[in-house]
Amino acid sequence: MTGSSATATLTPFQKGLLLITALVLAAGLFLLRNGLHQEAPLDQLARQSLDPDVALSNSRPTVLEFYADWCEACQAMAPAMLQTETAHVDQLDIVLVNIDNPRWLDLIDRYDVTGIPQLNLFAADGSMRGRSVGARTADQLESLAVALIEDGPLPQLAGVGSTSTVPAIEPVSSPGPRSHS
Numbered sequence: 364m365t366g367s368s369a370t371a372t373l374t375p376f377q378k379g380l381l382l383i384t385a386l387v388l389a390a391g392l393f394l395l396r397n398g399l400h401q402e403a404p405l406d407q408l409a410r411q412s413l414d415p416d417v418a419l420s421n422s423r424p425t426v427l428e429f430y431a432d433w434c435e436a437c438q439a440m441a442p443a444m445l446q447t448e449t450a451h452v453d454q455l456d457i458v459l460v461n462i463d464n465p466r467w468l469d470l471i472d473r474y475d476v477t478g479i480p481q482l483n484l485f486a487a488d489g490s491m492r493g494r495s496v497g498a499r500t501a502d503q504l505e506s507l508a509v510a511l512i513e514d515g516p517l518p519q520l521a522g523v524g525s526t527s528t529v530p531a532i533e534p535v536s537s538p539g540p541r542s543h544s
Contacts, residue, residue: 424511
């Protein structure tokens with residue numbers, strides 16, 4: 364009996380077993396290459412973000428992060444931001460706004476976004492408390508979150524500034540610049 368004649372005659376059971384084995388191997392390969400791919404933290408945060416108007420009106424402090432998918436600093440900061448969001452899920456809203464999405468042009472203009480990542484920090488009543496420009500560490504994000512949740516002072520970090528309201532100035536009646544009085 365030669366090797367070629369032994370493999371040429373497969374029983375229907377053997378053929379079925381080979382077919383099932385091939386299907387299981389193909390499914391396993393698909394799952395390993397694609398199906399088990401974990402979503403990137405930046406994508407996960409963006410997907411689960413509330414609409415900015417909802418977040419700013421639901422009586423919780425809010426961090427509005429302006430980002431871009433191509434931004435390496437945004438990608439590097441995303442795991443720490445996700446950790447902060449998870450730790451304070453019922454106390455703080457973290458909302459991602461992609462600067463490359465034309466839908467958000469009004470927010471980009473309103474909050475004078477000039478660099479990314481930019482975090483705009485809001486109190487529970489929706490008033491802006493400050494902003495942070497540049498990547499933040501997990502500890503820095505945690506301290507910002509705690510300050511917002513506790514309505515305390517923002518931490519003194521490079522690139523973080525508080526906002527304040529400017530009192531209305533009474534108009535002064537004076538001659539105009541073309542007057543020679």
